Amino acid sequence: NAGVTQTPKFRILKIGQSMTLQCAQDMNHNYMYWYRQDPGMGLKLIYYSVGAGITDKGEVPNGYNVSRSTTEDFPLRLELAAPSQTSVYFCASSRDSIISGANVLTFGAGSRLTVL
Amino acid sequence: AQSVAQPEDQVNVAEGNPLTVKCTYSVSGNPYLFWYVQYPNRGLQFLLKYITGDNLVKGSYGFEAEFNKSQTSFHLKKPSALVSDSALYFCAVSGNTPLVFGKGTRLSVIA
Numbered sequence: 727n728a729g730v731t732q733t734p735k736f737r738i739l740k741i742g743q744s745m746t747l748q749c750a751q752d753m754n755h756n757y758m759y760w761y762r763q764d765p766g767m768g769l770k771l772i773y774y775s776v777g778a779g780i781t782d783k784g785e786v787p788n789g790y791n792v793s794r795s796t797t798e799d800f801p802l803r804l805e806l807a808a809p810s811q812t813s814v815y816f817c818a819s820s821r822d823s824i825i826s827g828a829n830v831l832t833f834g835a836g837s838r839l840t841v842l
Numbered sequence: 843a844q845s846v847a848q849p850e851d852q853v854n855v856a857e858g859n860p861l862t863v864k865c866t867y868s869v870s871g872n873p874y875l876f877w878y879v880q881y882p883n884r885g886l887q888f889l890l891k892y893i894t895g896d897n898l899v900k901g902s903y904g905f906e907a908e909f910n911k912s913q914t915s916f917h918l919k920k921p922s923a924l925v926s927d928s929a930l931y932f933c934a935v936s937g938n939t940p941l942v943f944g945k946g947t948r949l950s951v952i953a
Contacts, residue, residue: 730885759940766851768932768945769886784940816885824940828893829874831941833885 728752732817732834739807739841747802747837749817757820758800759784759831760792762813769816775800776824807841814838844869844937846944854950855923863918863947865933874936875916877907880946881929889931892916903927923951 733748751758756777761769761784771784775794789811791803800819804811815838818831845868855861867873874893878886890901897909907918916933928951933944 761943766945769943771940771942774940818885824936824938829936829941830876830888830891831878831886833887835883835885 730817730819730832730834732815732837734837735835736838737840739804739839741807741809741841743807744803744805745807745839746804747815747817747839749800749802749834750798751800751817751819751832752798753819753821753832754797755819755821755832756797757822757824757829758794759818759820760790760800760802761816761818762786763816763836764813772802772815774824804839809841812839812841844873844935844939844942846933846935846942848931848933848944848947850947851945852948852950854952857925857951857953858922861920861923861927861949861951863931863933863949865916865918865944866914867916867933867935868914869935869937871937873916875907875909876934876936876941877901877905877916877918878932878934878943879929880932886932889918923949925951925953927951 730751759774760772770786773792775781817834822828876891877889892909934941
């Protein structure tokens, strides 16, 4: 019962470098999300997807890109890393519709990214 | 736009005492309200939710939450706190968009 798997768990980047955070779920969930967590700020939604081939911006999408070529995978790409992107990133998935009260999210363990 | 406020950054309570973690919300239409818990170096875990019906919702690990429409609140409660309840607690709301989370409240239960 893997649930939501995120890799890598930790990464240090230099300013201007690029990288992809991987996220995979094995629950056949249609809905997937990327959040970032900063101390004292809670979780902010970066991007989400309602199904393969469909993505949409969340509250803080600048500096990030996503793709959803399969139901299982939802990678998050940072093209030009900046210190402001130092954060803990969480991927999540849900079975039910975003506008459904049954929309319970299952979270991955997180990826801690530091940009120096 | 929907929003959630958790007015306390930190709540300290003695083991065995009742605990309350506060949450107020703002949303157009009927709210869907959630509580999640985060243990150190882990992702968030679902605790309970309110969709409709009974204002008192029971969830995992003995937690419950009371929905109060007139005060737009959804406070998390537990009758008797355990040291193992020490964690970061997030309130979240959903209307017709993805979940919006509060800033979190750190609960510390002291033996």
